[in-house]
Amino acid sequence: MTEDDVEDLVRGDEWMMRVLAAAEQLGLPDWWIGAGFLRNAVWDHLSGLKPRHDSDVDLVYFDALNRSAQRDWDLEDGANDRFPFANWEVRNQARMHELDGFNPYSSTSDGIAHWVETATCVGVRSVEGALQFLYCCGAGDLLELVARPTPPFREASRIEVFRERIARKRWTARWPRLRVEEGGPGS
Numbered sequence: 001m002t003e004d005d006v007e008d009l010v011r012g013d014e015w016m017m018r019v020l021a022a023a024e025q026l027g028l029p030d031w032w033i034g035a036g037f038l039r040n041a042v043w044d045h046l047s048g049l050k051p052r053h054d055s056d057v058d059l060v061y062f063d064a065l066n067r068s069a070q071r072d073w074d075l076e077d078g079a080n081d082r083f084p085f086a087n088w089e090v091r092n093q094a095r096m097h098e099l100d101g102f103n104p105y106s107s108t109s110d111g112i113a114h115w116v117e118t119a120t121c122v123g124v125r126s127v128e129g130a131l132q133f134l135y136c137c138g139a140g141d142l143l144e145l146v147a148r149p150t151p152p153f154r155e156a157s158r159i160e161v162f163r164e165r166i167a168r169k170r171w172t173a174r175w176p177r178l179r180v181e182e183g184g185p186g187s
Contacts, residue, residue: 001046001143006038007131009045010124015053015085016041020126022083026075028061028090030108032123032134039119039142046145047175056089060096060123062108067095102152112136116162118148140185147171148181 010016016037023033035058044051059079063071072090079088093111097104105111108123115121118137125132141148149162159182172178 003139019086024126029063031061032125034058034112034123035120038122038124043175057086059090060093060108062093064094116153146179
């Protein structure tokens with residue numbers, strides 16, 4: 001599978017395209033839909049599984065001028081009311097560093113790059129109907145069914161977060177060919 005195939009996969013999924021069109025209508029600054037929305041679609045495809053649309057839609061954006069958690073909750077409630085065909089989770093990456101103990105993020109992509117697994121540090125958005133993709137840690141692990149912690153989560157103080165997520169989400173049961181690797185590429 002290639003990055004072009006990922007675009008074909010998204011374009012060929014009516015529900016994903018509907019979600020992207022809805023997100024675009026919200027008009028949020030520097031927005032992306034990331035995490036399981038794209039990762040699960042790719043890994044399901046690679047595993048020969050039928051697409052599932054049962055996980056949260058992680059809609060992230062960046063607005064340094066209004067970092068209120070209440071704003072995220074209001075946006076989330078509004079998205080769920082207007083577009084009930086998805087389970088929206090809306091988060092401003094301008095404030096999310098506080099939860100994880102990182103330095104402030106400079107953009108949505110910077111926030112996404114600090115998520116736990118490399119294959120989760122991905123995003124897609126629609127701009128006037130044109131799809132754009134973001135691969136903060138490259139596309140390799142996503143396209144090769146590899147769960148690997150991002151550099152911040154390879155540190156001894158954070159590796160357990162990675163391990164707990166893999167176990168809690170039962171990824172190896174859903175995707176039996178998934179390779180879980182705790183080191184960096186080539187290690």
